[in-house]
Amino acid sequence: MTALQALGRWWLGVLGRLGRGHLFLLRTLVALGPLMLRPRLWIRELYSVGVRSLLIILVSGLFVGMVLGYQGYITLVDFGSAEALGTVVALSLVRELGPVVTALLFAGRAGSALTAEIGLMKATEQLSSMEMMAVDPYRRVLAPRFFAGILSMPLLAALFSAVGVAGGYLVGVGVLGVDAGAYWAQMQANVDVFDDVLNGVIKSLVFGLVATWIAVFEGYDTEPTAEGVSRATTRTVVHTALAVLALDFILTGLMFGAL
């Protein structure tokens, strides 16, 4: 009986969090309108969310591209089609690795910081005191961070893919001796702007929305203790990773399943 009660309590807790999360999303979206009148607020957040994630994204993109160059070459050279390396590198980056790896890195680099910052604001009652002064924390604190996250994710993913393609070029053409002209020509012949690049951008927009939503909500929904903040930060990273990978499966099925 106690086990059954525990199960019920857990499920009600999950449902409650889900409901709070959606109400939170709604209130944040409503607060986005007045935010546009004060661009200073979200430009500042764009700096801490986007600019400061730049280094890890660029370095990871370069290395992922270089590894793809090596692995793709090793597989393709057996079939005598090493020229297709450009296609392999570009398609894997633009369709999958760009959006997904960027979202995972984003969760670790920016999402956890967002949760910890907002959670600590709540634990030290800064959010409540804002409400006391008739400052809406949704407009002042949450919406700018949310907007900056959604805006920076597609830009970061595009940078990741572009740097990755360059990394694949470095290894494929520079080290392994694939023909430079064939690398670019095969790539351009087989990567489609709408089917591949645009779908990748749509993916990263969706991941941006989900990753920032989870990060900001976990911060806002924190138990206002030191332990609570630490738990919320962990949850942000874990939940974002799971949500992004599951969503990626669904989006890939929708976008490329019919091809």
Add this chain to the structure above:
Amino acid sequence: MTTRWIEITVGLFVALGIGALFVLALKVSNLSEYGGEEGYQVHAYFSNIGGLKERAPVTLAGVRVGRVSDIRYDPERFQARVTLTLSAQHDYLPKDTQASIYTAGLLGEQYVALEPGAEEAVLEDGDTLLFTQSAVVLEELIGRLMVNLTQD
């Protein structure tokens, strides 16, 4: 951290990101093939198009002059109707130009090769090519070869 510095780096970040999107669109993918130059369309009927796909190249002596813009089945002629979009600068093709479907390399992609005829009148928008040569299907070829071998 001054506001000026923050705004400069954010501007740089956004410019870099948008620049990367442009690189992906122009350098990595085939945006340059869309739109741009206007062309004219001619139709060609084939009894078998093999593995021809939309956006496959159309060549003239190996030089790319257009692309396949539409493929559909014509239920009245029981043939495949392939629409070729040729760029406007190649407006000198005779009416009796022949279209053939070839394969680039042994297993590569298929494309449409045009061979100019000898007539004075030139192709115009909406015309239909009179002479076509269908794709070579490997199985058919092997089948014919087997028949020839067993006859000997």
